[in-house]
Amino acid sequence: MKIVLNELDVEDLEVQNFIKFKSKKHKLTGKQSVTQLVSRAENSDPNSKFANPDLNALSKMGFLDELISGIKTGKEASVFLGRNSEGLVAVKIYTDLRVRSFKRDASYREGRFIGDARIEKAIKQGSEAGLDAHQILWVQEEFRQMKQLHEHGVNVPKAIAVNGISIIMEFIGDENGNPASRISDLKMEQDEAEEAFRQSVQNLKRIVQSGRVHGDYSTFNILWHNGEAVVIDFPQVMEFKNNPNANTFLERDVRSLCKSFMKQGVNASEAKVLREVQTG
Template identity: 35%
Template sequence: MREHDFEYDRDSDLPARAKRRRRGRFDDEPAPERRGRLTEEARVRLAAARADALDAEELPEAADRWSTWGDGDQGPLPRPDWVITELGAVDHELGTVKTGKEADVQLVRRSLPGTDRVSLLAAKRYRSNDHRMFHRDAGYLEGRRMRKSREMRAVATRSSFGRNLIAEQWAVAEFAALSRLWTVGAPVPYPVQRNGTELLLEFLGEQDGSAAPRLSQLRPEGAQLRRLWFELVDALHVLASLGLTHGDLSAYNLLVHRDRLVLIDLPQVVDLVANPRGMDYLVRDVRNITTWFTSRGLPTGLADAEELVSELRAEAGMA
């Protein structure tokens, strides 16, 4: 099932980090940083009030806000050179990249006034009170623990406070997953920072703001189809080596950026051991994606769902 089992020539110029894998599992999900029953909306209001009080200097013309780099969790080391960490940087909202049931993605340009340093970011903002329930959240939340019993009760009852917690937990979970996967060389966007329910991620696209296409938008054939398949298999093995599966894998959650496959939308990443339904999610992930590839012409002998599940189980130490 792995690429080296077939006569197939592919590029070998993957970055060195993509060759490193580290084993281990999440011992616990990171908990949102909060005190008492402060809601996310209250935190935003307090942060805005603090910013108004401390920042006497006006924003540069056309900027929407000062950089939020110093206000939340920051991405893993080593950071790419394009990440702007100066607190004097400003953000410009450029428009919507994607709208979804649980989150919207906006294009943000971060720049450092007086220099030519500019980076494009994807701002993924999770909703809370807008939606009473997150899409199939109950199954994904199994095996995730919160540190405070009152927070667990709020989540279970889906109170207003609980829904805010769920929104922040999704952001926390996705940021933690992306940080860990980036570190071991998985093909994921670099997670720049998390502040509350907002994630700032590497924008996968072009400098003119056009986003990389989803796999579902493409019609790869022949050698390209095979290469993308093997890249996906490699990525799934990286996840399995950490005891994880994507949890909602489909051609809609894969980007093709400059001819390379990239995994996106990982808030629901599933721990195969801690989640009682972990293997069910793994099987579903594999079946969904093998069905897509075989429907596009990939030989079933190459995209064998049962064989790939067995490989991933062995990689995860669950054979």
């Protein structure tokens, strides 16, 4: 069963029963290239643009016309440059949970609504059904949190559509397809670094005001584009009301943010930042 969140209200996720997740079309895969994802001549369906079933579904819904190139390849997911009728988009495709490294995520998932006791048990046991459910829920959570954070004024890429383990979102970069750099990959001038830090703290403050914690907040997950700090990567986002670990992760986020900006020459005080984001 495919869950297409762009056809659902965000809050509808709270009442869904996720029972059947496994798609026989999915093969066990790790990192993939554009060549592997684009449909080949021997494909039995002449209407299929992509070898990847998630991308085919998104294409048929009008959210993706083509893949252009790779942007970033990581252990958890790969990001590609794509295009639809509106222009350039970013396409994030998760690596299959069975071959990627980030499996110990119980602290992040604690308190998340699943809606089916059998699926929850299967996830804890790590069965095949549990892994399928675990993976789909993880991807859905990123899509949901992106939409919620955008609505709360956090500078994040706009979430466009999701299917299976693939998400289409706003492309952060120039009109020629050059992606924005992570702050961690830049050597900034002092004034620019100070401004990037100020905006990053402001984004973190808005995340906290929305009742959430990013869970992996540092310059590795903040882009710098046209003088603006743009936050990325949200599957691990947790909510204060549901997760007893949230405050611990907030403190870690502040520590990581300050430590990573100190490498840019910013005098970042953990105590000051934590106080600022907590007081609202």
